[in-house]
Amino acid sequence: MKFVTYDGGSGPRTGILDGETVRGLRAGVSLLSILNSGDGGLADAGESARRSPDEVCALDDVRLMSPLPRPPSVRDGLCFLDHLRGCYRALGRSSELHEAWSQVPAFYFSNAGSILGPFDDVPVAPGSAMFDLELEVGAVIGRGGRDLDPHTAETNIVGYTLFNDWTARDHQLRDLALGIGMGKSKDSAITLGPALVTVDEFEDYRRDGRLAPELSAAVNGEVITRGTLDQMDWDFGELVAFVSRGVDLNPGDVIGSGTVPGGCMLEHVDTPDVADFAHWLQPGDVVTLAGQGFGQTRQRIVPGVGVVPLSSGF
Incomplete structure (x- = not known):
């Protein structure tokens, strides 16, 4: 099933997508509360929405929000190592990776308070002139756990959603120089949606036992990359176990896959100086992510707020 959080004019509700309609549960029920109700809660809620919805709305008459407007936590992995190699080449660095990248799946904590819905406008990060998208998939934890086995950890995932890890590349260069991880470069926005798609919906997209739905990203209608989820060097079972x-x-924790190779503007830099690259996202640009079984997100970039400089001038 495809679970959504939507607003038909009376505040957020939870429901399921059914063709061109949304079948809503009673007011006050959130997707997070369903996940916290334990095993079987999501399936029961889906059946309730399908058989006896509290309301049925035309999809065109509601605003789809992030399926999890405020997850308990968001961690983002970097499981497509060709994405990292592409970023290194764009920055003029050697694409040879340190051995640590083949020892564990890297991840960092991101901002669970900056979640956007699949069709929300996206403000440019404050002070950024090098704003970027990132095509990813988010795994949503359904059953909690600790010290999970990488061979079975995938069973703790209840579903998946498209995940756009919006990034201020100029801020990221400063974050990297500081050496303590991602900071303001990853702080301003994360898109989740349009739905939490339960794991059973993806069984037809498995290849040799691994999830392999096709994914794509486009800017102003021009596709910048296509890829499949089985390109991951670390699969979701290994990532979730390590995390x-x-x-x-x-329940409700979101763990990102990392960026599909080619799925950000940085990997398409065509100038020796990334600051001079002409295709960083600008107000008015429209970014679309799509995936087999996922649906799509479509968002317009809008101006961000100005910044009050620190004593250093930044």
């Missing part, structure tokens, strides 16, 4: 080492994962 769970020594910590509890909770």
Whole structure:
């Protein structure tokens, strides 16, 4: 099933997509509360929405929000190593990777308070002149756990959603120079949606046991990349297991796959100086992510707010 959070004019509701309609559950029920109700809760809620919805709305008459407007946490992996190699080449660096990248799946914590819906406008990060998109998939934890086995950790995932890790590349260069991880470069926006698609919906998209739906990203209608999820060097089972080492994962936690190779503007830089690249996202640009089984997101870039400089001038 495809679970959505939507607003038909009376505040956020949870429901399921059914063709060109949304079949809503009663007011006050959130997707996160359903996930926290335990095993079987999501399936029961879906059946309830299908058989006896509290309301049925035309899809065109509602605003789809992020399926999880405020997840308990968001972690973003980097599981497509060819994406990293492409970024290194764009920055004039060697594409040879340190051995650490083949030892564990890298991830960082992102901002669970900056979630956007699949059709929301996206403000440019404050002070950024090098704003970028990133084509990813987010796995949503359904059953919590700790110290999970990589061979079975995928069973703790309840579903998947498109994930756009909006990035201020100029801020990222400063973050990297500081050496303590991602900061303001990843702070301003994350898109999730249009739906939380339950794992059973993807069985037809498996190849040799791995999830392999096709994914694409486009800017102003021009496709910048196509790829498949089975290109991941680290699969979701390994990523979720590593993330769970020594910590509890909770229902509703979101874990990103990392960027599909070619799925950001940085990988398409065609100038020796990335700051001079002509195709960083600008107000008015429209970014679309799409995937087999996922649907699509479509968002317009709008101006961001100005910044009050620090004493350093930044």
